[in-house]
Amino acid sequence: MEIREVFARNLKAARLAKGLSQEELAFRADIDRTYISSLERSVYNASIDVVDRLAAILEMEASDLLKRPPEKK
Amino acid sequence: MEIREVFARNLKAARLAKGLSQEELAFRADIDRTYISSLERSVYNASIDVVDRLAAILEMEASDLLKRPPEKK
DNA sequence: ATGTGACTCCTAGTCCGTA
């Protein structure tokens, strides 16, 4: 599983857990709405500063957004 | 503290802990040698797939390379 | 409120060299 998929899932999950829309998250992180959409669809390999900015809004560590789900074998 | 500095420190520490040179790490991760050097000097915001590839060689999670050091106030 | 294509712009990332 590619890391950007891991990030995409974690981002979406964290966003929903906060009850935020893509629009609101985008607004608060000062990132374009459609770019958030792209990230959640695993279109890009985000750079670590974008990860960090989003993590800040979601009140978590950048490292948390990259955590892989427990092994599925 | 910028996330790329956090990454730079963690990367260097992990690399030295493994007893690898920048050259060897670069070779194994299939990344340019001079780019590793740049990353350890906080020149760039690496993309998450680079972080992930390096983490794989260093036998750790990508998220571990982005962990901020405990608060210093 | 979100997905997508078609853009432009800029930096991540490569490859050469030298010290």
Place this chain on the structure above:
DNA sequence: GTACGGACTAGGAGTCACA
């Protein structure tokens, strides 16, 4: 073995229109 520079290419950053 590492830092650093210059010149280059690939792909991420960011916007817009439309469904």
